[in-house]
Amino acid sequence: MTDVVMPRLSDTMEEGTILRWLKQDGEHVARGEELVEIETDKASMTYASDREGTLQRVAQEGDTLAVGEPIARIGEGTPAAPIATPHQTTPNGTPDRPERVKASPLARRVANETGVDLAEVTGSGPGGRIVKADVEAQAGPAPTASEKTPAEPAPAPTVSDVAAAKGETSTVELSRTQRTIARRMAESKATIPDFTLTADVDMEACVALRAELKRLSHDEAPTYNDMIVKACALALREHPRANGSYRDGRFELHSRVNVGVAVAVDSGDPTSGALVVPTVFDADGKALGEIARETRTLAQRVRDGSITPPELGGGTFTVSNLGMYGIRQFTAIVNPPQAAILAVGAVEPRAVVVRKKKIAARQQMSVTLACDHRILYGADAALFLARVRELLEEPAALTL
Amino acid sequence: MTTATPSSPAHAGSDVLAVRRLGTVAYRDALALQAELQSQRQADAIPDTLLLLKHPPVYTRGRRSLDGELPLGENFYRAQGIEIVPTDRGGRVTYHGPGQLVGYPIMRVNDVGVHLRRMEAAIVAALAEYGIEARSRCAEGIDYTGVWVDERKIASIGVHLSRGVSTHGFAVNVCNDLEPFSWIVPCGLDGVAMTSLERELDRAPSGGLDAFAELMARCFSDVHEREPVLA
Numbered sequence: 001m002t003d004v005v006m007p008r009l010s011d012t013m014e015e016g017t018i019l020r021w022l023k024q025d026g027e028h029v030a031r032g033e034e035l036v037e038i039e040t041d042k043a044s045m046t047y048a049s050d051r052e053g054t055l056q057r058v059a060q061e062g063d064t065l066a067v068g069e070p071i072a073r074i075g076e077g078t079p080a081a082p083i084a085t086p087h088q089t090t091p092n093g094t095p096d097r098p099e100r101v102k103a104s105p106l107a108r109r110v111a112n113e114t115g116v117d118l119a120e121v122t123g124s125g126p127g128g129r130i131v132k133a134d135v136e137a138q139a140g141p142a143p144t145a146s147e148k149t150p151a152e153p154a155p156a157p158t159v160s161d162v163a164a165a166k167g168e169t170s171t172v173e174l175s176r177t178q179r180t181i182a183r184r185m186a187e188s189k190a191t192i193p194d195f196t197l198t199a200d201v202d203m204e205a206c207v208a209l210r211a212e213l214k215r216l217s218h219d220e221a222p223t224y225n226d227m228i229v230k231a232c233a234l235a236l237r238e239h240p241r242a243n244g245s246y247r248d249g250r251f252e253l254h255s256r257v258n259v260g261v262a263v264a265v266d267s268g269d270p271t272s273g274a275l276v277v278p279t280v281f282d283a284d285g286k287a288l289g290e291i292a293r294e295t296r297t298l299a300q301r302v303r304d305g306s307i308t309p310p311e312l313g314g315g316t317f318t319v320s321n322l323g324m325y326g327i328r329q330f331t332a333i334v335n336p337p338q339a340a341i342l343a344v345g346a347v348e349p350r351a352v353v354v355r356k357k358k359i360a361a362r363q364q365m366s367v368t369l370a371c372d373h374r375i376l377y378g379a380d381a382a383l384f385l386a387r388v389r390e391l392l393e394e395p396a397a398l399t400l
Numbered sequence: 401m402t403t404a405t406p407s408s409p410a411h412a413g414s415d416v417l418a419v420r421r422l423g424t425v426a427y428r429d430a431l432a433l434q435a436e437l438q439s440q441r442q443a444d445a446i447p448d449t450l451l452l453l454k455h456p457p458v459y460t461r462g463r464r465s466l467d468g469e470l471p472l473g474e475n476f477y478r479a480q481g482i483e484i485v486p487t488d489r490g491g492r493v494t495y496h497g498p499g500q501l502v503g504y505p506i507m508r509v510n511d512v513g514v515h516l517r518r519m520e521a522a523i524v525a526a527l528a529e530y531g532i533e534a535r536s537r538c539a540e541g542i543d544y545t546g547v548w549v550d551e552r553k554i555a556s557i558g559v560h561l562s563r564g565v566s567t568h569g570f571a572v573n574v575c576n577d578l579e580p581f582s583w584i585v586p587c588g589l590d591g592v593a594m595t596s597l598e599r600e601l602d603r604a605p606s607g608g609l610d611a612f613a614e615l616m617a618r619c620f621s622d623v624h625e626r627e628p629v630l631a
Contacts, residue, residue, distance in 0.1 A: 010511045013512075
């Protein structure tokens, strides 16, 4: 049995939807025969089998799966056993469950093995996503339990000392977001010739501004991060290449300035945390208070899982802030196809040399810009970063 | 990269783009023609081909069409003289009619995302010649495929691929009546305002649909770096 996975039909494709199976479960398929119709973006396409054997479908019509997830298996001869097909097809050929059920890949596999219909399972994961435990609960006690000898010896003797040194290792299936992060970050590091610039920004004026805004506003006052988002947006408007993308040997310069704000998602479960980047669209044209409110709402929507894909896409630049964790300075990975990302450290009092070579304690913040050198060169990046600093050191322009 | 085939057929990897101007063609006839050309292209019997044409009024439903997208009931649409045809292209429901330029590229496609983005780029370039600043919104999600002027949609896109060859394509609203769009939920995007070149210019585009078709043929060839050949 070989897995047939959701094919990557485009470099930009991350997931596809099974529109229609063109072969029946258990049917024999020849190499080159059309197997399934898949849709991604506004394109539907038929996908031909690259091997010969008996088809065993895994994904159902209407399922949306990430690239690389198994959609079927093709094996030699007849299927190993009559698979308990949870989804019967009605006589007119339409599946009984056209909508997609949200389930983790592990949960799908377990459901497939135990014959549990995912449509009948209530998901306990984020957004009602079905996880393995839900399927197991539905399936009841595992049938193999009775076959086990009551006092099974521990498997310790077969484990080598080296392996044992790490204790027990559990394997965690990645969520789709986690897989996307893994792929895009690796792609970024492997393909983008990046360089970084660091600048120290005097934040005294921003600290004063924030105190003033706190005094004046009934709502929560804009944070330093909101000010940084606004400063970046204004500077991006003046530096189109920092707001562009290098793609297919061309510079793509975008008319809108959309700043992504990296938000860590901590679900309380150390294995399911993720990083999500909601977008503040047209940030250059928005008032500081508007950016503050929008960012707060977006971050909340990320945390409660109600964020929608359009709110996560379309960014032309990213701001990533770890200042709240006391980080002084770090380097972020460029989020392709964006040209740059700004890594923001903590606002903290530091001893700095002021006028007349005197040393004073002033509120300082270090920011590090990571750039794709294919579109944003050193001098351009330096001018852009200098402009961001200037706007933050004289923040009156941010409040316009 | 096209892989070399032992028989080395005439049009395995062609530098030309055959452009066929077909005038007004009934939707079902255009489907049959595309199917025929697709199999010829798969066999490398013809070069990459762009069909440019117009359709009589018709609603076409893509593979992701939902029932609610034609909310007024079939009888109403038929009474307006608009046919409803299901198709195998990606996307949802859309409208075609007189005054709209339809383009069907029957081409070898390696990367379907690139194919979609190139169609968008060609349309944006053609509209720019009229001084209209249009844009792709591909980054905002799959339902935003197409070409937009601000938040208004001016061109729709949907394709189908079989054995590496595309059918279906794009439809640009040049000087068509936009009202039939208001009777449906185009592309599943509720409340999307449709626009046309005529509406954006606030006058009839000079040269009408024919001039736009010619420009479109050139811009489409340009983004593919091909030489257009009238066929």
